[in-house]
């Protein structure tokens with residue numbers, strides 16, 4: 001790009017012919033899917049904890065080195081089922097970050113619980129243990145729900161100490177964190193239980209789906225009972241039935257996705273490294289790096305844009321990129337404490353989360369999944385560098 005008139009926002013052709021989304025969208029080939037799926041037509045056993053769902057659970061237990069993997073319809077339901085299996089009381093209060101996907105908090109609401117929104121650490125974007133400790137003193141809390149955002153593990157050790165000090169369960173939304181580790185141990189082994197998402201936009205794709213993992217066999221049995229009458233090992237009492245079945249079609253897709261998981265992590269890693277190499281020298285751009293000593297899945301390329309240094313706002317950059325067919329996203333804006341129904345139900349949190357609110361003005365994710373080649377990454381970075389170098393002109397011409 002040589003001239004700001006060549007920007008798609010100015011009416012020029014976009015940089016890319018088709019859109020580049022943030023979602024991972026990795027899928028197995030049609031042929032491989034068929035090879036796993038075809039005998040379903042003969043077996044005519046489509047759901048109710050069939051052969052493929054059982055095999056997927058076994059492989060997940062192996063891969064994550066955890067005693068129990070319970071696959072369910074999706075992660076949101078998995079979180080709600082976890083609340084029920086943990087026996088959290090009606091209207092109980094649960095500490096949760098507001099800087100997360102809506103489903104984390106909505107799963108609590110569906111389970112009849114109330115969120116107590118907690119601020120996060122500026123550095124990790126995860127629950128800040130000091131702020132958790134303060135909230136534990138102010139509220140009668142029955143559980144802590146952490147989110148391993150962008151696949152970066154929470155400060156699990158400190159959170160567990162806090163939960164233990166109150167005798168309440170800690171559990172995790174691990175929707176971003178499959179194939180990630182904490183102190184060398186796979187995510188999936190921490191807290192009372194952890195919940196993964198296999199939504200098509202996540203690195204492990206079962207089209208839809210989720211999985212709850214736990215090393216607590218009794219909790220696992222309650223989860224299996226909540227899920228469906230199929231797949232139970234023994235009947236145990238649960239407060240309500242959950243219907244979180246996982247179909248054989250989901251399992252077929254999921255098995256192949258799990259087979260490919262390490263390769264996808266490597267591909268993502270290469271793209272992230274290239275992004276970081278090319279973007280970190282641009283004024284006003286700060287790349288969020290994964291925890292260095294941990295294995296990661298690198299599925300989210302996350303930036304913070306400093307408007308003053310960059311010369312344009314995060315929102316202006318997003319608009320410019322969108323015109324080029326680069327669909328960058330502002331996850332998770334606004335924070336859940338500013339979203340319905342919570343903003344009216346719990347107005348006391350409106351000004352209580354300064355780090356979350358500041359981050360919400362800066363954060364941006366770039367495309368990195370299957371539709372994005374290494375060459376595309378280079379071109380996206382060059383476009384951003386061009387925008388920054390010409391930010392004053394662009395601001396005057398298009399954003400005055």
Ligand SMILES: *Cc1c(COP(=O)(O)O)cnc(C)c1O
Pocket residue numbers: 074075076077100101103104147173175176196197198199208209210
């Ligand atoms: C995707 C996601 C979920 C929801 O997962 P589903 O499988 O779509 O229900 C929950 N929490 C976070 C942080 C997510 O990104």
